[in-house]
Amino acid sequence: MKYVIVLGDGMADEPIGELGDKTPLEYAKTATMDELALESEIGLVHTIPEGMSPGSDTANLAVLGYDPKKYYTGRSPLEALSIGVNMKSTDVALRCNIVTLSEEENVYEERKILDHSSSEISTEDAKILLEAVREELETDIYKYYLGTSYRHLTIWDNGEVVDLKPPHDILGQVIGNYLPKEAPLKEMMVKSFNILNNHPLNLERKEKGLNKANSIWFWGAGTKPALDSFEDKNNKKGAMISAVDLLKGIAVGAGMKVVHVDGADGTLHTNYEGKARAAYEVLTEDNYDFVYVHVEAPDEMGHQGSVSKKVEAIEALDKKVIKVLKELLDESATDYRMLILPDHPTPIRCRTHTSDPVPYMLFDSTKKLSKSWQYNESEAQLSGNYIENGYTLIDKLFQVNEN
Structure with missing residues (x-):
């Protein structure tokens, strides 16, 4: 079994009038995520611990299974590692x-x-x-x-x-x-x-x-960070694919492989497909157990306050990352579990991060569920699935304590 997290940084949002009171995630044309949602677990996860600032630093630490209240020493020291x-x-x-x-x-x-x-x-x-x-x-x-x-x-x-x-x-x-x-x-x-x-x-x-x-x-x-080894914590060899020094720094601190992708620059026009293909290669050719594919563009477009560009970033994530990686894994008959989520919301309304829970979607190629969900903020809330401590979400991906 291979394990994947695809993280659309800042992808979550709030209903927007010009989108017909839909969020960018609801409004965007996301054929692959729509397909996966019919066979996946949908829910909400709170990635920002109570009392901590809603940053990509604390949130991504949590998604990777590190309790920010225990491991966080500041954002910049993680970037220094990268x-x-x-x-x-x-x-x-x-x-x-x-x-x-x-x-x-x-x-x-x-x-x-x-x-x-x-x-x-x-x-x-x-x-x-x-x-x-x-x-x-x-x-x-x-x-x-x-x-x-x-x-x-x-x-x-x-x-x-x-x-x-x-x-x-x-x-x-x-x-x-x-x-x-x-x-x-x-x-x-x-x-x-x-x-x-x-x-x-x-x-x-x-x-x-x-x-x-x-x-x-x-x-x-x-100050100088000290992260436990990802492999020792999870018994999984992990790799990171990101254009952002923060994410690469977390990976370095956790002893994960950092994969460089030409043309990956953290912008709206990043090399999305290159990231997907690199993720497939690290899982198959390099025989890693886990890969974290981080895409910065939705967050940047949220900070810019651009509704249309945030929708464009989400559509690119769906078509050029999730679809490409899914097809490669399916064609190779690889068993995999894929977790898709944002780290935090970056609402167009305020152009910065908030601490609201974010929607997650967990797909298992070997145990396809039969659901009628769509993957977005409102349906995730309606699902009734809620994970209070975001740093435990990775246990669900790895099926820790699951039958």
């Missing part, structure tokens, strides 16, 4: 986004955050801009490391875990009340705007109709 940064026990890692701030104000504190991803900046462009920041701001205390797209890393030697606001939570708002209280962090953010706003690359980006990537933004502080 980037290959060797953290000391006294280090604090900070996410260092490259964001778009408004320009017309004369005072940094009065600017608004317009785009947390700077028009989904390419890693190539971000490398040039981060290097300009590094040349001016890096010291023995603060070190900068390149990540992917707009997501980068700063390591603070002998730092402290400080409360910092994620930029995607305050889109369109004046930033003054959300800046770090720690003077060095705030000063670096202010100086970064002066370095980046009129950088030649940003002037080129503006001419192309792209948002300037004109400031760094610190958030997600945390």
